[in-house]
Amino acid sequence: MTATIGHYCIVIAFFLALWGIIAPLLTYRTGREVFFSSTRAGILGQFILVTAASSSLIYALVTTDFSIKYVAFNTTRATPIYYRVTGLWGALEGSLLLWEWLLVIFSGLVSWVYRDRHRELMPWVLLIFSTVSAFFLAVLAFASNPFEILSPPPLDGRGLNPLLEDSNMITHPPLLYTGFVGLTVPYAFAMAALIIGRVDEAWIKTTRRWTIVAWFFLTMGNLVGAWWSYHVLGWGGYWAWDPVENAAFMPWLPATAFLHSIQVQERRRMLKIWNLSLIIIAFSLTLFGTFLTRSGILSSVHAFSSGPVGAFFLSFLAVVLLGSFGLLAYRAEHLRGQAEFDSMLSRESAFLLNNVALVSALFTIFLGTIFPLLSEAVTGVQVSVGAPYFNSVTVPLFLLLVFLMGVGPMIAWRRASWNNLKRNFLWPAAASMAVALSLFAWRIRDFLPLLGFMLSAFVVFTIFLDTVRAVRARRRLAGEGTAAALATLVRHNQRRYGGLVVHLGIVLIALGIAGSMSYSVERQATLGIGQSLAIGPYKIRFEGMRGLQQPTHFRVEAAFRILNGGSESKLYTPALKFFPNQQSPVGRAVFRSTLADDLYMILSGFSEVGRNQATLKALVRPLVAWMWIGGGVIVLGTILALWPFDVSATEQDEDRVA
């Protein structure tokens, strides 16, 4: 019953989405308002139907309705209720449904927010949304049906992959998907602007906030993914340059580039074609990522034909790329920039260089990700491209980006004078040099981490110097106290200060990456009770082990204490979890996190007789905690940039100052 409701909701929504493509064309042809109204009604209808379909699947998951194949494969009777709900994005069909659900939520929001505005653009915006929606609904209805019936229904389900039973899995996929889907908004407006030939800055101004929101979710989605990998996968790392990780990360690069280069267009009316290309690429990459991870192509190019989903995605991707770039070429003559670059030393150039670095990183990662596929398809030789490739190529690019985070926000537009450069960068450069020298004198002797730390310090100093100067000026002019002056500044320049805070967050993440990539230590040993393993400044002593029966699995945990000098820590208990439906145990690593370093402990084996021996793998990873703190700072910066501070109060404030 539930399955029938869900499936029919999707089929009807698919036809509504088709109407959402036809009606705007009729609006344009006939000029009759009724067709536009019906487009909007169609968007609302899709929203209601897809919400109903998603609710049906959630209901089926929660009530463990095993007559639905998806439910049987992703829950068991023993699964706690919240993991039953998150089963919605535990596998392919459900996560496509989640994607479509988010998409209709976004298109509904856009349709509602701009109900009285952008009368000329909106039909085309909704047409783009309906096209994307129709595609996903077609996949859900015809290729990858989440409501497929399993007959006869099994007595119990197979259950979620145990690795997904983690609180981060509740947030990671929705965050990432919100970021992916959010990019549809600027993309739809960009295409609409191209279609009607109004290629000024209007679409950028309209979608700026949406873009920031999408970027934010994309960033958080990737960070939480890294955190999950670190926290749950138990290998002591957070990023492996695996194709599925790359698929999630790649859209972030053009999205970040776009966020910066649209400022050049707003300010100087340059880079129009470039900006349109970036948003097309960013949007296409969200589809490409799904194609890559869902088509089976990663396991082998020959596995591509094993399911219809890959073919659906590849065809749609081709349509999107050809259509978008075709449209771009068609409008190319309207898109000539009105201004030229005045100087290499200018904010435009800094932003352009930032874009070049981001796009280069994208190209590098893209090439590394698809190279094994190309190699197998062309020469038949199976290869894989290891993490060293990605690290060695992208690290210099990311270091350049960190440097530009210091330069870009402070350097003058058009042409930076010698005075401007000296005023903004002399002290930060000197101070960061001093930081580098002291680190060198202390014990950091390797070039890349030293450069990383120095550039990070440079960014912090430029932001600090700029803010201190602005606060001082305000105190002098308006007679405010330091805190009040800072508050006024931030409220009056939300985007700027929000952006600077986000930059600080990125710098913290860079610190975490630099520290943990360069100075990790790894040791492993089999220990008897009372024996200890020395790693870095610590000793880890094995205290004993025990077995515990849990609701869904049997858990074997070993207890360790960390000894540092004379002090003893509490007990840490890395564990192995034995699930009845899985052949091999799942490791549960534990770690002690401090601001200086994380001590990461993995139980990789134990003697079943006597329970007196445990094989421990331990890692010391410096500065990792700063990555997660950086994530928090990015949240803060984004809120600062987007928070609707009371507009009238701001105006009054300005009056008072004047």
Next chain:
Amino acid sequence: MSRSKRFLIGGLIILAALSYLIYGGMREAIVYFVTPAELKGQENSSKGKSLRLGGMVVAGSLQKDLQALTYRFQVTDGVVSIPVFFHGVPPDLFSEGKGAVVEGRMGDDGVFLATTIMAKHAEEYSPPHTGKPSAPHSFVPGSEEKKP
């Protein structure tokens, strides 16, 4: 020199630098995937190259020393077996009679020196010519293909 020319030259320099980085990075990091039979056939040409060897761990071949954390075993494709030596901690899924992919280099004595072991669920194992190992440590929402 005109402005556009300067930008062109700048662009070319960046392109050259990037190509150099990519070329160098690829040369260092490419790992070739081989089966035991392929490795046997090309023992000389594969010396020193980074390799991934895929197959089944021969039942009864595993000799482990938990104190020294050394593992010796044979990897087979059913026809040819290759002896493997590994020092470290293998993943949870690693055991005799199951599929495994080992990464490392061929030693002079004909023993494969593994630096990493990637194990697979036996139910999901397929010989390398039809399926590469799924990466052990990665996940993007829902990318786990469920199999009945």
